[in-house]
Amino acid sequence: METTKRMMLFPFMAQGHLIPFLQLAQLIERRNGYSITLINTPSNIRNLRSYLPTSSSVHLSSLPFNPSDHGLPPGHESMDSLPFHLLFPLYKATESLRPAFTRFVSDALSLDPTSPLCIIADPYLGWTVDVAEELGVFHAFFVTGSERSTAIYHSLWTLWPLQWSHSDELALPNRPNVRLHRSQVTKLLLYGDDNNPIFVFFCRQIAHFCKSDGVIVNTAEEFERSGVEFLKEESGGMPVWAVGPLLRVPSTPSSDDTHIGWLAGHPPDSVLYVSFGSMNTISASQMVELAMGLEASGTAFMWVIRPPSGFDFKGGFREEWLPEGFEERMREQNRGVLIHGWAPQMEILSHGSTGAFLSHCGWNSVLESLCNGVPIIGWPIAGEQFYNSMMMVEEIGVCVEIARGNGNESVVCREDVERIVRSVMMGGEGEEMRRKAREVGEVLRAAVGEGGASVRAMDDFLRTALPTMA
Numbered sequence: 256m257e258t259t260k261r262m263m264l265f266p267f268m269a270q271g272h273l274i275p276f277l278q279l280a281q282l283i284e285r286r287n288g289y290s291i292t293l294i295n296t297p298s299n300i301r302n303l304r305s306y307l308p309t310s311s312s313v314h315l316s317s318l319p320f321n322p323s324d325h326g327l328p329p330g331h332e333s334m335d336s337l338p339f340h341l342l343f344p345l346y347k348a349t350e351s352l353r354p355a356f357t358r359f360v361s362d363a364l365s366l367d368p369t370s371p372l373c374i375i376a377d378p379y380l381g382w383t384v385d386v387a388e389e390l391g392v393f394h395a396f397f398v399t400g401s402e403r404s405t406a407i408y409h410s411l412w413t414l415w416p417l418q419w420s421h422s423d424e425l426a427l428p429n430r431p432n433v434r435l436h437r438s439q440v441t442k443l444l445l446y447g448d449d450n451n452p453i454f455v456f457f458c459r460q461i462a463h464f465c466k467s468d469g470v471i472v473n474t475a476e477e478f479e480r481s482g483v484e485f486l487k488e489e490s491g492g493m494p495v496w497a498v499g500p501l502l503r504v505p506s507t508p509s510s511d512d513t514h515i516g517w518l519a520g521h522p523p524d525s526v527l528y529v530s531f532g533s534m535n536t537i538s539a540s541q542m543v544e545l546a547m548g549l550e551a552s553g554t555a556f557m558w559v560i561r562p563p564s565g566f567d568f569k570g571g572f573r574e575e576w577l578p579e580g581f582e583e584r585m586r587e588q589n590r591g592v593l594i595h596g597w598a599p600q601m602e603i604l605s606h607g608s609t610g611a612f613l614s615h616c617g618w619n620s621v622l623e624s625l626c627n628g629v630p631i632i633g634w635p636i637a638g639e640q641f642y643n644s645m646m647m648v649e650e651i652g653v654c655v656e657i658a659r660g661n662g663n664e665s666v667v668c669r670e671d672v673e674r675i676v677r678s679v680m681m682g683g684e685g686e687e688m689r690r691k692a693r694e695v696g697e698v699l700r701a702a703v704g705e706g707g708a709s710v711r712a713m714d715d716f717l718r719t720a721l722p723t724m725a
């Protein structure tokens with residue numbers, strides 16, 4: 256009888272990481288002979304339980320973690336409420352999980368020494384590579400962002416001292432076609448100083464990254480070939496398995512669902528979906544510009560709205576943050592719906608009435624949009640979102656940007672919103688982007704379909720990580 260192979264998956268505590276990790280766990284679960292454990296902090300494990308079907312055999316295990324020990328407000332390491340400015344304190348806090356994680360894995364090994372075990376961890380939990388080495392188990396990182404952005408980050412951090420010396424333009428070694436202007440580089444990266452804790456943290460993550468046995472990436476090789484190649488080079492030739500896109504299957508639309516019901520009352524491709532993901536918000540003044548631009552564009556829209564930057568992320572919404580009477584006018588004209596809180600994004604994007612997505616370009620949102628053939632209006636805000644947006648404009652041709660640069664620092668005016676939304680929703684440019692998005696959607700779906708390249712990459716990863724013993 257074949258022994259059970261054990262996979263321990265450990266994501267970083269943010270929605271954009273937990274969701275693809277959950278998809279990866281479920282993908283491996285569909286293969287026979289694997290026991291899968293997803294590890295996280297108690298509040299995230301509670302949340303994840305509601306995402307898993309009751310029939311799932313994926314085990315969910317929590318490690319003790321008290322946010323207040325690390326100066327984090329209660330519940331703020333939880334997947335539905337992590338504001339961007341708490342990311343760095345949380346990166347640091349995760350290092351305190353190392354002893355409990357080591358004990359967890361070593362207990363599992365002692366209890367059953369004959370079943371092989373593999374750790375799949377988030378690159379932000381770089382220290383897990385040392386735990387795997389200490390315990391003698393296979394280790395892979397799972398990158399939930401795009402490959403191109405990951406590779407750019409690596410270049411920026413590892414080659415820090417060479418940068419910006421003579422010009423405002425950065426050319427990455429071996430990548431003559433990738434040039435970045437100083438203004439396009441995320442602010443985080445501009446602190447190239449050994450005394451800066453963010454700089455030190457990222458340098459350490461890169462060093463950990465290169466020690467792993469391999470990297471799993473949430474992309475399809477045919478879609479992001481240059482990014483995958485780039486990453487292979489940057490990481491010293493380690494195996495890179497492109498197994499994506501890993502997507503949640505949308506639940507069957509029900510006309511009882513208010514949002515889906517509203518979409519169903521609109522013609523095909525006529526509604527603009529607006530969302531800045533799970534962690535980012537825009538400023539109050541930008542919110543007004545967006546609202547005025549949407550109203551002037553004449554387009555129907557569905558906007559997932561949160562308190563503006565600088566206000567409590569989980570707090571109530573104040574009418575004064577929007578132009579006077581905006582929400583009421585849009586409702587009366589059946590023109591726009593504001594979703595306060597969490598939206599059923601996959602269901603909205605897969606609905607035939609959704610014609611474009613005004614997005615912050617988080618990687619999951621990009622993949623979800625394109626798999627559904629929906630073109631993007633890019634409004635990147637933070638992190639690697641800018642690189643995702645740039646790639647969608649320059650390489651893939653499925654995006655037009657409303658903002659470019661360091662997110663909240665680039666100022667968007669209502670006239671730009673109106674012009675760009677009109678051209679994508681009503682003009683020829685939008686038609687062409689929609690045609691390309693549908694083509695790209697086919698490529699992405701084929702990669703994860705029967706015999707597709709991502710399925711073959713998954714087979715290869717599983718064979719390499721936990722080979723069948725003779």
Ligand code: UDX
Nearest residue numbers: 270271532533534597598600617618619620638639640
């Ligand atoms: C973070 C980083 O900011 C981003 O740069 C990185 O690429 C991923 O992690 P996040 O806001 O989580 O971004 O964005 P994204 O990757 O798009 O993931 C958000 C996920 O939450 C998506 O799967 C989306 O479908 C889901 N979501 C978000 C909802 O289902 N409903 C919502 O209302 C908001």
